[in-house]
Amino acid sequence: MLINLIDKVFLSNGYESVEFDHGYDKLSARLYKPSDTENKAEFYLLVESEEASSERADQLLSKWADELYSILRQNPAVDRVFAKNCTMIICWPEIAITSRQIFQIEEDRYNFKKNVISYSAAELTDLLVKDIDFTLAQINDLIGAGDGRYFQQFKAKSAELENYYSLLLKIFIKIPFVTYVHDPKRLFDLDSSLVSRLSVDERALYDFTLNLDDDLSDQELMMQFLGRIR
Known part of the structure; x- marks a missing residue:
């Protein structure tokens, strides 16, 4: 039983x-x-x-x-x-x-x-x-x-x-x-798993975004982004 x-x-x-x-x-x-x-x-x-x-x-x-x-x-x-x-x-x-x-x-x-x-x-x-x-x-x-x-x-x-x-x-x-x-111990690193699937250009944009200052204004953020793609 x-x-x-x-x-x-x-x-x-x-x-x-x-x-x-x-x-x-x-x-x-x-x-x-x-x-x-x-x-x-x-x-x-x-x-x-x-x-x-x-x-x-x-x-x-x-x-x-x-x-x-x-x-x-x-x-x-x-x-x-x-x-x-x-x-x-x-x-x-x-x-x-x-x-x-x-x-x-x-x-x-x-x-x-x-x-x-x-x-x-x-x-x-x-x-x-x-x-x-x-x-x-x-x-x-x-x-x-x-x-x-x-x-x-x-x-x-x-x-x-x-x-x-x-x-x-x-x-x-x-x-x-x-x-x-x-x-x-049984959970995989989701962040590493996603990053490993990025293309070269996507990985470069990902790294650029991570390195931005959190205190940037919208205008400063846009200027940095435009400077990156020139």
């Missing part, structure tokens, strides 16, 4: 699990709150059904979500921030939920903001093989692997690919605190 992997994402990135009972058969639900040492205010409720189906997805929206909210409001581990700042992350096999259901769930803002991570068995298996703690640094390393080649491959064949990369991108999109950090 994807919920076991996402559990690592929370526990490795400044969140701790809150114990609670809900009594629903075959439904895994885990609440995460920021660790005391973290400057965060978000709560997250992670849910997944051990017997996921389209019918149970409907039940989650029509009944369980509201009841879970009421149960958690009574938990002594949550504070007033929970009421307005808790996101429900729903892990669901893509064969057991329709696009229409995902839209209905994510458009429903009652009690929780809701994000659905739908996944295939191939995606989950491929990501589990990585066997990491899923810290933000490790997740970023996986996304940035291949110096951007993997992302380009995904863009070109996104409808065909079902691997760890496509599932990681869903995690980035659906879990707000999972963000991509640009690695300066």
Whole structure:
């Protein structure tokens, strides 16, 4: 189940699990709150059904979500921030939920903001093989692997690919605190790249412009430019 992997994402990135009972058969639900040492205010409720189906997805929206909210409001581990700042992350096999259901769930803002991570068995298996703690640094390393080649491959064949990369991108999109950090070592020098493509005349004009005094008036600037082309 994807919920076991996402559990690592929370526990490795400044969140701790809150114990609670809900009594629903075959439904895994885990609440995460920021660790005391973290400057965060978000709560997250992670849910997944051990017997996921389209019918149970409907039940989650029509009944369980509201009841879970009421149960958690009574938990002594949550504070007033929970009421307005808790996101429900729903892990669901893509064969057991329709696009229409995902839209209905994510458009429903009652009690929780809701994000659905739908996944295939191939995606989950491929990501589990990585066997990491899923810290933000490790997740970023996986996304940035291949110096951007993997992302380009995904863009070109996104409808065909079902691997760890496509599932990681869903995690980035659906879990707000999972963000991509640009690695300066992987960025090329844009200025040098552009200058190297200039013609000889264009390069001369570029150098002339860089050497102009910033305090020149418009008239002085025009005189210098005219003097250059005579």
